[in-house]
Amino acid sequence: MSEQKSTGGMVPWEVFVQPRTGAPHEHVGNVHASDAEMALQNARDVYGRRGKVVSLWVTPASAIHATTPDDSGPFFDPADDKPYRHPSFYKVPHGGKNV
Amino acid sequence: MFDGRASGRPTSDTDMTTATLDPELRPALFDYLLRLGDDALVLGHRLSEWCGHGPYLEEDIALTNLALDCVGQANGLLGLAAEVEGAGRDADDLAFRRDALDFRNALIVELPKGDFGFTVARQLLFSAYAHLLYEALRESAFEPLAGIAAKAFKEARYHLRHSSEWLIRLGDGTDESRQRAQTALDDLWMYTGELFEKDDTLRTLVDAGLAPDPRALEAPWRERVEAVVSQATLTLPEDDFMLTGGRSGRHTEHLGHLLAEMQFLPRAYPDAVW
Numbered sequence: 001m002s003e004q005k006s007t008g009g010m011v012p013w014e015v016f017v018q019p020r021t022g023a024p025h026e027h028v029g030n031v032h033a034s035d036a037e038m039a040l041q042n043a044r045d046v047y048g049r050r051g052k053v054v055s056l057w058v059t060p061a062s063a064i065h066a067t068t069p070d071d072s073g074p075f076f077d078p079a080d081d082k083p084y085r086h087p088s089f090y091k092v093p094h095g096g097k098n099v
Numbered sequence: 100m101f102d103g104r105a106s107g108r109p110t111s112d113t114d115m116t117t118a119t120l121d122p123e124l125r126p127a128l129f130d131y132l133l134r135l136g137d138d139a140l141v142l143g144h145r146l147s148e149w150c151g152h153g154p155y156l157e158e159d160i161a162l163t164n165l166a167l168d169c170v171g172q173a174n175g176l177l178g179l180a181a182e183v184e185g186a187g188r189d190a191d192d193l194a195f196r197r198d199a200l201d202f203r204n205a206l207i208v209e210l211p212k213g214d215f216g217f218t219v220a221r222q223l224l225f226s227a228y229a230h231l232l233y234e235a236l237r238e239s240a241f242e243p244l245a246g247i248a249a250k251a252f253k254e255a256r257y258h259l260r261h262s263s264e265w266l267i268r269l270g271d272g273t274d275e276s277r278q279r280a281q282t283a284l285d286d287l288w289m290y291t292g293e294l295f296e297k298d299d300t301l302r303t304l305v306d307a308g309l310a311p312d313p314r315a316l317e318a319p320w321r322e323r324v325e326a327v328v329s330q331a332t333l334t335l336p337e338d339d340f341m342l343t344g345g346r347s348g349r350h351t352e353h354l355g356h357l358l359a360e361m362q363f364l365p366r367a368y369p370d371a372v373w
Contacts, residue, residue: 010155031157037264042157045164 013039014064015047016057025057033058114242115309117182127303128241129184130203131310133193134300134346136176137204139251140194141354142225143169144361145212154215161261165222168254175247182243195365199354206345207290209354216269216279220287222262227323228294228316230255235311244309263327270331281333292341295320300346 010032016025028047033039039058048056067075115121120128146166153159178190207225212218233255236248269280295317297305304310328335344350365371 032155033157034268038268041261041264042161045161046157049164 010034012061013043013058014061015039015043016059017043017047017053018055018057019052021054025055030061031058114240116242117179120183120241121307124303124307124309125183125185127300128309129180130300131304132176132180132183132244133203134205136173136180136190136193137202138208138225138229139169139176140173141202141204141357142208143167143173144357145208145210146218146222148212149218162218165258165261168258172247172251172254175250179243179247191365195362199350199358200348202345202348202350202354202358204345204350204354205290205293206342206351207287207293209345209351209357210287210290211353213283214279216276217283217286219262219265219269220280220283222258223266223327224287224291224324225294226255226259226262227320227327228291230259231316231319231323232311232313235316239310240308259323266327266333267331270328270333277333280331284328284333285336288336288338289340289342292339293343293345296343296346298346 011034012030013033013036014030015028017028018025031039031042031046033042036058040056043056043058044053047053143166146162146169149159149162150166151159153162173194174190177193181188181190181193207221210217210221213221230252233248233252237245237252239245239248266280269276271277295313297313301310301313305312325335
């Protein structure tokens, strides 16, 4: 059975939730849906109904391009031995919350 | 819809609470709150029957959320009904210790949940009515009811959006989903008239500014339903034969079975708590 058939025309969507105005949208999980409107409604029902939410994003999972485990060396290792690239030498201004 | 009353919801001297309610209005208001509460309770129970049986996980959760909204509304409305009645009963007494003849819900909400198409079509027809009703009830001169309505209105708007989008997809979907959605609309149609009936209870409350005139809700309801149905490429039945009886306790055979299941536990184990 093909992938398309087994989901009845429904595809996975990734869900991002913004807990308060100005905060970043954070990935919380995924839902199945046939299209964007139903994906939003499913996301609202599955992830948006407990706790405060001011905004929801959904995007087709197929639109997300991801690294593979094989990429981890060339992509991420070089940062390890260059501590001066880390922002830890700066003082975060008092009251800065979403940094 | 409230003739002679200013719109907006600031409390005014004419607003009533249970304590300041005109005693002559009590019987009609109790009856009306039972209608609203029973509609929400019985529909909530029907929706809850999908729990664990939804077409897929996300919709299972969505239907259960709708059920919880409805049961929450029922809790508030029946609690208020008990307060207005003033006979020492509470919301649980009204929900679990009345028989079918004493229920005042419209027939449309007690029909078995059917297939998913039937559940969606009923939800659309009912939510289109409920969102107009609660929108208007936010202006009720009976303050506690206006408060419940403000919350119920938001919930009903979401129920309407969810069921509208589903009906559009079922109607404009496969041959089978289309046929099932159309059959559901045809089967449900004769139960819609009851929602807009105006009897003595409503005449009393409309005159007192406590409830909107149900007849004034029918045209905007029909407009809303027609818009969704036509987008779903379905057709509304032309038939104008309408069934009635729920508001006076004359129910279909289905309500007794529903109550037998819903009321079993509190009746078998009175005063059980968890």
